[in-house]
Each structure stands twice: as structure tokens, then as C-alpha cells.
Amino acid sequence: MMVRKPKQQRAKVTVDTIIQAGFIAVSQSGIHGATTRQIAEISGIGVGSLYEYFENKEAIYQAMNQHFVNDIVDMLRKLTPNLVRLNLHDVVELLLNSFSDLLRRDGGIYLKYVRYSRYSPLIETALMEFAMRYAMHNPKFLRLENMATINYICITGGIFSVIRHLSTPTPNVTFDQLLEGLSRMTTSYFDAEFARLDHVEKPNL
Amino acid sequence: MMVRKPKQQRAKVTVDTIIQAGFIAVSQSGIHGATTRQIAEISGIGVGSLYEYFENKEAIYQAMNQHFVNDIVDMLRKLTPNLVRLNLHDVVELLLNSFSDLLRRDGGIYLKYVRYSRYSPLIETALMEFAMRYAMHNPKFLRLENMATINYICITGGIFSVIRHLSTPTPNVTFDQLLEGLSRMTTSYFDAEFARLDHVEKPNL
Amino acid sequence: MMVRKPKQQRAKVTVDTIIQAGFIAVSQSGIHGATTRQIAEISGIGVGSLYEYFENKEAIYQAMNQHFVNDIVDMLRKLTPNLVRLNLHDVVELLLNSFSDLLRRDGGIYLKYVRYSRYSPLIETALMEFAMRYAMHNPKFLRLENMATINYICITGGIFSVIRHLSTPTPNVTFDQLLEGLSRMTTSYFDAEFARLDHVEKPNL
Amino acid sequence: MMVRKPKQQRAKVTVDTIIQAGFIAVSQSGIHGATTRQIAEISGIGVGSLYEYFENKEAIYQAMNQHFVNDIVDMLRKLTPNLVRLNLHDVVELLLNSFSDLLRRDGGIYLKYVRYSRYSPLIETALMEFAMRYAMHNPKFLRLENMATINYICITGGIFSVIRHLSTPTPNVTFDQLLEGLSRMTTSYFDAEFARLDHVEKPNL
DNA sequence: TATGAATGAGAGTTCATTCAT
DNA sequence: TATGAATGAACTCTCATTCAT
Numbered sequence: 001m002m003v004r005k006p007k008q009q010r011a012k013v014t015v016d017t018i019i020q021a022g023f024i025a026v027s028q029s030g031i032h033g034a035t036t037r038q039i040a041e042i043s044g045i046g047v048g049s050l051y052e053y054f055e056n057k058e059a060i061y062q063a064m065n066q067h068f069v070n071d072i073v074d075m076l077r078k079l080t081p082n083l084v085r086l087n088l089h090d091v092v093e094l095l096l097n098s099f100s101d102l103l104r105r106d107g108g109i110y111l112k113y114v115r116y117s118r119y120s121p122l123i124e125t126a127l128m129e130f131a132m133r134y135a136m137h138n139p140k141f142l143r144l145e146n147m148a149t150i151n152y153i154c155i156t157g158g159i160f161s162v163i164r165h166l167s168t169p170t171p172n173v174t175f176d177q178l179l180e181g182l183s184r185m186t187t188s189y190f191d192a193e194f195a196r197l198d199h200v201e202k203p204n205l
Numbered sequence: 206m207m208v209r210k211p212k213q214q215r216a217k218v219t220v221d222t223i224i225q226a227g228f229i230a231v232s233q234s235g236i237h238g239a240t241t242r243q244i245a246e247i248s249g250i251g252v253g254s255l256y257e258y259f260e261n262k263e264a265i266y267q268a269m270n271q272h273f274v275n276d277i278v279d280m281l282r283k284l285t286p287n288l289v290r291l292n293l294h295d296v297v298e299l300l301l302n303s304f305s306d307l308l309r310r311d312g313g314i315y316l317k318y319v320r321y322s323r324y325s326p327l328i329e330t331a332l333m334e335f336a337m338r339y340a341m342h343n344p345k346f347l348r349l350e351n352m353a354t355i356n357y358i359c360i361t362g363g364i365f366s367v368i369r370h371l372s373t374p375t376p377n378v379t380f381d382q383l384l385e386g387l388s389r390m391t392t393s394y395f396d397a398e399f400a401r402l403d404h405v406e407k408p409n410l
Numbered sequence: 411m412m413v414r415k416p417k418q419q420r421a422k423v424t425v426d427t428i429i430q431a432g433f434i435a436v437s438q439s440g441i442h443g444a445t446t447r448q449i450a451e452i453s454g455i456g457v458g459s460l461y462e463y464f465e466n467k468e469a470i471y472q473a474m475n476q477h478f479v480n481d482i483v484d485m486l487r488k489l490t491p492n493l494v495r496l497n498l499h500d501v502v503e504l505l506l507n508s509f510s511d512l513l514r515r516d517g518g519i520y521l522k523y524v525r526y527s528r529y530s531p532l533i534e535t536a537l538m539e540f541a542m543r544y545a546m547h548n549p550k551f552l553r554l555e556n557m558a559t560i561n562y563i564c565i566t567g568g569i570f571s572v573i574r575h576l577s578t579p580t581p582n583v584t585f586d587q588l589l590e591g592l593s594r595m596t597t598s599y600f601d602a603e604f605a606r607l608d609h610v611e612k613p614n615l
Numbered sequence: 616m617m618v619r620k621p622k623q624q625r626a627k628v629t630v631d632t633i634i635q636a637g638f639i640a641v642s643q644s645g646i647h648g649a650t651t652r653q654i655a656e657i658s659g660i661g662v663g664s665l666y667e668y669f670e671n672k673e674a675i676y677q678a679m680n681q682h683f684v685n686d687i688v689d690m691l692r693k694l695t696p697n698l699v700r701l702n703l704h705d706v707v708e709l710l711l712n713s714f715s716d717l718l719r720r721d722g723g724i725y726l727k728y729v730r731y732s733r734y735s736p737l738i739e740t741a742l743m744e745f746a747m748r749y750a751m752h753n754p755k756f757l758r759l760e761n762m763a764t765i766n767y768i769c770i771t772g773g774i775f776s777v778i779r780h781l782s783t784p785t786p787n788v789t790f791d792q793l794l795e796g797l798s799r800m801t802t803s804y805f806d807a808e809f810a811r812l813d814h815v816e817k818p819n820l
Numbered sequence: 821t822a823t824g825a826a827t828g829a830g831a832g833t834t835c836a837t838t839c840a841t
Numbered sequence: 842t843a844t845g846a847a848t849g850a851a852c853t854c855t856c857a858t859t860c861a862t
């Protein structure tokens with residue numbers, strides 16, 4: 001809901017500056033502690049100028065969410081060519097490590113933000129898309145009929161475990177332990193589903 | 206916290222009414238959209254009366270959280286005697302079904318609320334306590350050294366998957382599928398860890 | 411002002427208790443920091459009961475002022491027989507010492523109160539009345555035609571100097587110095603007026 | 616104190632307007648009857664704007680007091696060169712006349728205000744400084760050892776008598792009578808102290 | 821285009837007063 | 842008679858939004 005399309009380069013830069021400032025403000029003061037004044041100050045522009053680029057505060061938050069989702073989707077896109085060649089264990093590890101890096105970059109502004117953000121369906125879509133690509137490179141996965149459920153569980157479980165872990169000041173499990181655990185969980189889950197498949201398909205062998 | 210101790214039955218009821226109104230208000234307007242006036246209105250009392258029972262708005266939110274956590278912990282306590290006698294698959298199923306029921310009761314006010322609440326360490330503690338009791342009834346679990354990590358993953362994964370599912374208007378996986386999936390995930394994960402344990406302990410057999 | 415005439419002894423006692431509590435509350439919280447709740451609490455009675463004896467908060471303050479003024483006037487009445495026999499220097503000293511004692515009794519609740527109270531015309535009247543009595547015992551004062559002005563200055567100056575001094579945490583003049591000063595000021599002022607009188611009456615002597 | 620430094624002329628004017636409105640509000644409703652809305656209304660600005668210039672209501676009151684004290688001190692500074700050349704009688708007269716003018720200007724808003732203001736130590740300091748300058752121009756005063764006490768009495772007595780007189784609707788002494796009285800009181804007091812000094816210094820002459 | 825002073829609705833909170841018990 | 846829970850008007854203060862410059 002941009003008031004004015006930022007055709008010029010300068011305008012585009014300003015918009016990005018505001019969005020970045022938004023993340024910083026939210027990470028400093030929480031999503032409802034952050035004020036437009038604060039965002040303007042961090043941006044280095046006047047409060048009034050905020051409204052040249054965004055209709056209102058909510059629009060800034062929407063743009064922030066967009067930005068966040070785009071970053072995740074981009075990351076996923078760039079990773080995909082490598083990921084499809086890896087086994088499940090390494091996929092989970094690389095994926096969650098990358099996700100963790102994303103959340104912690106720039107002083108962890110995304111991490112603070114993510115607690116307030118709604119889990120976007122766009123991320124869902126992107127992950128599903130990736131899962132399809134992976135299955136196409138590793139056709140045995142296509143045999144699983146309950147892929148949707150398995151994905152749902154592994155993706156949700158993986159993402160929230162990582163977010164919660166990074167948000168906990170003194171977790172009693174290390175991040176490496178968590179990652180190894182999630183990798184094992186995923187592989188064993190899939191293995192079990194494959195085994196069940198075999199058992200069903202070839203019951204009398 | 207409480208300005209006045211609700212000694213009388215009447216006062217106790219009023220306090221509960223306010224807390225309930227708090228959940229309704231939050232579910233209607235979000236945690237920072239909810240106002241003291243709104244809570245008072247829903248409670249059917251005057252604004253001033255709110256402050257007869259609570260020091261400030263924050264104290265209401267704290268009492269709400271307390272209430273929520275107590276409900277979960279109570280549920281867990283009551284379930285424990287039955288749960289310890291069940292196999293892992295059924296434990297997960299019963300636990301998450303009960304959790305789901307809790308979140309959806311009273312028109313799902315807990316479900317709306319839970320998005321804004323912080324995952325309480327008291328819930329964590331209660332779940333860990335349960336895990337210990339279960340392991341004592343099923344001693345083979347005591348052999349697993351990485352119980353902490355496994356618990357972390359299964360608990361976080363289970364809870365957040367259920368919350369997210371209940372919060373999604375039109376999920377593309379049914380709740381029963383989710384539950385069956387989480388049960389399988391948990392059992393297969395534990396089985397894999399046991400297998401790994403056997404492999405390590407008896408490498409040359 | 412009183413809602414109900416306190417005919418019974420018990421009621422009279424309660425009224426006094428409330429007034430005392432009022433002074434304590436004001437000395438603790440200032441005149442607009444003091445609340446009806448606070449006064450009720452200090453009185454040891456319920457808030458509602460306050461309104462059995464006083465129409466509203468303002469009425470309590472009025473009664474307090476009345477009480478304060480009465481105490482001063484009573485003090486003055488009791489002192490008068492002795493005072494009229496003393497010379498001016500000792501009159502000032504005894505008067506202000508007694509006034510100071512009154513302000514400081516009961517932990518100085520009157521002293522805190524007096525900062526907020528309005529200088530009552532009743533005190534004025536009482537002091538004027540005393541001045542008249544003194545003049546009748548010491549007829550030479552009757553010759554002064556500008557007695558009103560002199561009284562005004564000496565009384566105002568004396569009272570406010572003492573109040574201000576008692577209210578100053580670390581005054582750079584001792585109370586005894588102040589009293590001696592005020593006594594001298596008064597005597598010298600009167601002496602000068604008498605001298606002026608003589609000079610006018612007997613210009614050529 | 617000030618949230619924003621009034622660099623621009625416009626802002627400076629607004630700050631002054633608010634302070635003036637504060638005096639008017641206090642003179643209308645008393646210091647705790649005056650509200651931020653009232654001050655804003657009198658200023659002709661919005662409530663929010665108040666907080667652009669002052670951190671809170673208390674800050675406005677502090678600025679008001681500052682303003683008042685500054686006006687008195689300025690008056691005293693400007694008067695000093697003339698005052699030091701006058702005799703005591705005329706000093707008192709000019710000083711108190713000027714003080715009276717200050718209190719009564721702008722419809723007497725200072726006069727109403729002064730009842731609620733605390734007697735500032737800055738005024739004290741300024742008066743003491745003046746007393747020193749006067750003594751240096753009139754060295755005989757330096758011989759008095761109890762100058763502190765005498766000043767205390769004459770200053771307090773003078774100031775409070777004038778304030779009280781101006782605040783009394785129908786005083787039974789005219790202002791001119793009061794001023795003449797205070798002048799005589801001061802001169803006779805000082806004369807008496809000088810006489811005492813001579814008597815002590817030259818006892819056997 | 822960019823600004824930030826000005827705005828005022830609305831937030832949380834207080835407290836003199838009432839009235840059912 | 843005595844109570845204190847309940848009340849709501851009114852307080853101080855905030856902040857998203859506007860608009861004259």
C-alpha cells in the first residue's frame with residue numbers, strides 16, 4: 001500500500017531504510033513499544049516523511065513482514081540447487097543452520113521481530129515447493145502419500161524449535177545438539193514411513 | 206499483585222470474571238489492542254473496580270497467564286496416572302488431544318491468547334516432570350542419554366504444531382492426520398535412538 | 411456542614427478521631443496527596459463512615475481548620491492573664507514560644523498542615539482582642555493611634571517568621587536568635603513609635 | 616526539563632505562552648485544581664503540544680517558579696544601584712513597592728500563584744546579596760554581628776506582610792500605612808541594634 | 821519533496837462519593 | 842449505625858497522523 005511508487009533509486013533506498021529502521025525499532029521496543037517517531041529517528045528522516053512512503057504504521061509492519069518473508073524465500077531459492085543433492089540429514093542441518101544465520105544477522109533484529117510476526121503462508125508455500133523439488137530429485141519420496149502431514153510436522157517442528165531455542169537466554173540443550181536431534185528426528189520419521197510403506201506394499205514377503 | 210485479597214466468595218468470583226474477560230478481550234483485540242475499559246465492560250463492572258482487584262493492567266495479564274499455566278499443569282497432573290501406563294504413540298495422542306481440548310474450550314479464548322503468551326517455564330517444568338515419571342514407569346527410557354534434546358524436540362514440535370494447526374482457518378492436513386503423524390514421528394524418533402543405543406552398546410554382536 | 415449533630419459522646423470522639431487522622435494524612439501526603447481512604451484508614455474506620463460525620467472531604471478540611479484555629483485561640487485565652495502582666499519583650503517571647511510548641515506537638519502535624527492552611531481571620535480577631543486587653547493593662551499603648559498598623563506588622567512578621575523557620579530544614583539562624591530578634595524588633599518598633607509620639611506632642615521641650 | 620529546546624523564536628513564544636497560561640490556570644483553580652487541559656486551553660494549543668515543550672505537568676510548574684524567581688531577582692538587580700544610595704527607610708519603601716507592583720501586574724496572577732509557591736532559596740540568596748552590597752556602601756552596617764537574624768526578620772516580615780496584605784480583600788490597614796509601618800519598623804530595629812552596639816562598645820562613657 | 825510542530829482521541833489510572841448489606 | 846465494594850468522571854500522558862511551511 002505504498003502511497004507513491006518508488007520509481008527513483010533514491011526513493012527505493014529510503015523505503016528500505018525505513019523498513020530496516022522498523023526492524024531495529026521493534027527489536028528495541030517490541031512490536032507495540034515501537035513508535036513512528038522512533039522509526040523516523042532511526043531512519044534519519046522526519047516523521048512526516050514516513051507518510052510519504054507508507055500509508056500508515058501498519059503498512060510499515062506489512063512491508064517488514066514482506067521483507068522478512070522475501071529474505072527467507074530467497075535464501076531457500078539460492079540453497080535449493082545444493083540441497084536437492086544432499087541426503088535428508090544434511091538437508092535439515094543446512095536448512096536450519098541457514099535459517100538460524102538469517103535470524104541472527106544484523107544483531108538479531110529478525111529474531112526479535114519473528115516473535116511478533118505471524119507465520120506466513122508464503123514461507124509455507126516456498127517450503128512446500130522446495131519439498132516437491134527435492135522429491136523430484138529423490139523420487140522415492142514420491143511414494144509417500146502422507147507427505148503433506150510429514151512435511152507439516154517436520155517443517156513446523158524444525159522452525160519453531162530453532163526460533164524458540166534462539167530466543168531462550170540459557171537453553172539447556174546446545175544448538176548443535178538441537179540440530180543433530182532434528183536431523184535424526186526427520187530421518188528416522190521418514191525411514192519409519194518408508195518402512196511402513198514397504199510393509200503395506202509387500203505384506204507377504 | 207492483587208491489591209485486595211479476595212477473601213470472600215463474591216470477590217473471588219469477580220477476580221475470575223475479570224480474568225475471563227481479559228481472555229475474551231485479548232482474543233477480540235489482541236494483547237495490546239485490549240483496553241482496561243474493554244475488560245471492565247466485558248466483566249460487567251466499572252473501570253475503577255478493576256483496580257480494586259488488580260494493581261494495574263499488567264497484573265491482569267499476569268493473572269491470566271498464571272491461570273492458563275495452571276490449567277495446563279492441572280490437566281497434565283490429572284492425566285499422568287493414565288499416561289504412564291500407555292505406550293508412546295498413545296501418550297502423544299492423548300496428551301495433544303487434551304491440550305487441543307483445553308485450547309478450544311470456551312470458544313477458543315485460550316487459543317487466541319496463546320499467540321501472545323510467552324511459553325512458560327512452568328509448563329516446561331511440568332512436562333519435564335511428566336517425562337521423568339514416564340521414564341520411571343518405563344525404565345528403558347532411562348538409558349537414553351540425550352533425553353533432554355529428544356524431549357525438547359518432541360515437546361516443542363508437538364505443542365507448536367497443534368497450536369499452529371488450530372490457529373489455521375483451513376489447514377490442508379486434518380487434525381487427526383496431524384496427531385497420527387506426531388505420534389509416529391515421536392515413536393520412530395525414539396525407536397531410532399534406541400536402535401542407535403543398541404548399536405553403540407553392542408557393536409560387535 | 412455536619413450531616414448529623416454528634417450528640418452522643420461516641421460520635422464526638424469519632425469526629426475528633428477523623429480530624430486528627432486528617433492532620434496526620436495531610437502531614438504525610440500533603441493537602442492534595444491525602445485521600446479519604448487514607449484518612450479512614452488512619453482513623454480506623456471505614457470510608458463510608460467518614461460520610462456519616464462529614465458531608466464531604468472539604469468539610470473535613472474545614473473542620474480541621476476550625477480545630478486548628480480553636481487550639482490557637484484557646485492557647486491565647488489561657489495565656490492572656492499572664493501575658494498582660496509582662497513587658498513587651500517577654501510577651502513576644504512567651505507568645506511565640508507557645509505558638510511554636512503548638513505547631514510542633516504530636517510530631518509536628520500542625521506545622522505540616524499550616525503550610526496549606528489559609529491564615530484565618532479568627533486568629534486575627536483573637537490577637538487583636540488580646541492586644542486590646544494588653545493595652546488596657548498598659549494604658550500608654552492606648553495613646554498610639556497607628557496601633558492597627560503596628561499590630562499588623564508585628565503579628566504577621568512574628569507568625570510567619572516562626573512558621574518559616576520551623577519549616578526550614580537547616581535554618582542559618584537558631585530559633586532562640588529568631589525569638590530574641592523578634593522581641594527586640596517589637597520593642598524597638600514600639601519604643602520608636604512612643605518617641606515619635608512624644609516628639610509630636612511636646613515639640614518644644 | 617524541556618523536551619525540546621526552543622531554538623526558534625516561534626517555539627520560545629509558545630513556551631512563554633504555556634507558562635503564562637500556567638499562572639492564569641493556577642490563579643483560577645489553585646495549584647492542584649489546575650489541569651493540563653485547562654493550561655492547554657488557555658494557551659490556545661492542544662494538550663499534546665504541552666508535552667512537546669514540557670516533560671510533564673510538574674515541569675511546567677517548575678518553569679513557572681523559575682520564571683517568577685527570575686522576575687524577582689531581575690527586579691532586585693535593576694534596583695540595586697539606586698537602592699544602595701538610599702537610606703533604610705526609603706530602601707524598604709522602594710523595595711516593597713516594586714515587589715507589590717510585580718505581584719499585581721498582569722491581573723495579579725503572580726499574587727495568586729505566590730500562595731502556592733515555595734519561598735525560593737534563590738530569592739533568599741538574591742536578597743542576601745543585596746544586603747551585602749548595601750552594607751558595603753554603608754559600612755556602619757558591617758559592625759552588626761547579628762545581621763543574619765535582623766535580615767531574616769525584616770525580609771520575612773516585609774515579604775509576608777505585603778503578600779498577605781495584597782491577598783486580603785478588605786484589609787483594615789491601607790497599603791501606604793503598611794509600607795510606612797514596615798519602613799519605621801526596620802529603621803527603628805536597626806537603630807536599636809546600633810544603640811545596643813554603642814552601649815556595649817563604650818560601656819563606661 | 822521533506823519536514824516536524826501541532827493535534828486530539830484515547831490510553832491507563834485515581835479517588836471522592838454512593839449504597840446495598 | 843457502619844461498612845467497603847463498586848463506581849465513573851476526570852486526571853495525566855502518549856502517539857499515529859496531519860498539514861503549513
